[in-house]
Amino acid sequence: MHTIALVSRKGGTGKSTLALGLAVAAMEHNHKVCLLEADPQGTISNWRQRRTQSEPMVETVGDGAEIAHRLALLQSWGVTLAIIDTAGGQSDITSAAIGAADLCLIPARPSPLDIEAAAPTLAAIRAVGKPFAFVLNQTPVRSYRLNTAAASLSQTATSFAMSGVLALPTIALRNDQQDALGAGLGVVEYARDGKSADEILRLWRWIWAKLIAVEPADAQPGLHEVAALANQQPNLRAAS
Ligand SMILES: Nc1ncnc2c1ncn2[C@@H]1O[C@H](COP(=O)(O)OP(=O)(O)OP(=O)(O)O)[C@@H](O)[C@H]1O
Numbered sequence: 001m002h003t004i005a006l007v008s009r010k011g012g013t014g015k016s017t018l019a020l021g022l023a024v025a026a027m028e029h030n031h032k033v034c035l036l037e038a039d040p041q042g043t044i045s046n047w048r049q050r051r052t053q054s055e056p057m058v059e060t061v062g063d064g065a066e067i068a069h070r071l072a073l074l075q076s077w078g079v080t081l082a083i084i085d086t087a088g089g090q091s092d093i094t095s096a097a098i099g100a101a102d103l104c105l106i107p108a109r110p111s112p113l114d115i116e117a118a119a120p121t122l123a124a125i126r127a128v129g130k131p132f133a134f135v136l137n138q139t140p141v142r143s144y145r146l147n148t149a150a151a152s153l154s155q156t157a158t159s160f161a162m163s164g165v166l167a168l169p170t171i172a173l174r175n176d177q178q179d180a181l182g183a184g185l186g187v188v189e190y191a192r193d194g195k196s197a198d199e200i201l202r203l204w205r206w207i208w209a210k211l212i213a214v215e216p217a218d219a220q221p222g223l224h225e226v227a228a229l230a231n232q233q234p235n236l237r238a239a240s
C-alpha cells in the first residue's frame, strides 16, 4: 500500500480538493483507495455524503496516534492507496500524517503569500526526511504569474538543496473543480473530457511515478515507530 499526505499549514490551498480528485483518478487506474480524513472540518466526509458511489472509502481519524493503526488496518483490507487529507495549521495529527506518508504533497496557490507560507510545511516534512512535491493549484488559466510562481517555488526548493519537486502539471483554477466537489464526484467523473480532468489524471501519473520510486512506508520496518517518532517531534517549526 502507498500513502500520500496532503499538507499545507496555509488554509484553502486545495488539500481536500486535490485529495478527492486524485482519489478518483487513482481508482480509474485500478487502485483500491481510502481517503483518510484528518481534518475535523469534515470536507471529505461531507463530499462522501453527497456521493452515491461506494468507493473510495472514507475513514476519519481524530488524533495522530490513530493514523499508523488505521493504515495497518487499511492494508489488511487490501487498500492499495491511502490519501490523508490534513487540516491547515500545525498539529500532532499532521505530524503523524507526514511521518506515515510515502510522499507528502504540498499544494500552494501561485501567490507570494502561499509560497512563503509553504516554507514551514516544507521544513516540517524535511525534519522527518520524507519525499515531497509541491502542487501549484488554482493557477490562473492565462497569466504571467504562473511562471513567476513556478520560478519562486523552484528557488525555494533549490534553497533547500532539492530538485524535481514541483509536481506537474500545475492545476488551473476552474469551475469543474468546485462543481465536482459540490456534486460528490471526482473531477474525472464530473467532466471526463474537461481540462481539469486531464490535469488531475496527468498529475496522478506524475505522483504514481514518484511513488513507485520510493519504498512504501509499510514495507519499511516499524510504521508504528515512524508515526510515534513523528509524534515525538517536539515542535516541527520552520527554521526560518
Ligand atoms: N483548482 C481549483 N479550481 C477551482 N477551485 C478550487 C481549486 N482548488 C481548490 N478550489 C477551491 O478552493 C477552496 C479551498 O479548497 P480546499 O477546501 O480544497 O482547500 P484546503 O487546503 O483543503 O482548505 P483547508 O485548509 O481549509 O482544509 C474551495 O472552495 C475549493 O472548491
Ligand SMILES: [Mg+2]
Pocket: 015, 016, 017, 039, 041, 043, 085, 086, 087
Ligand atoms: Mg481541507
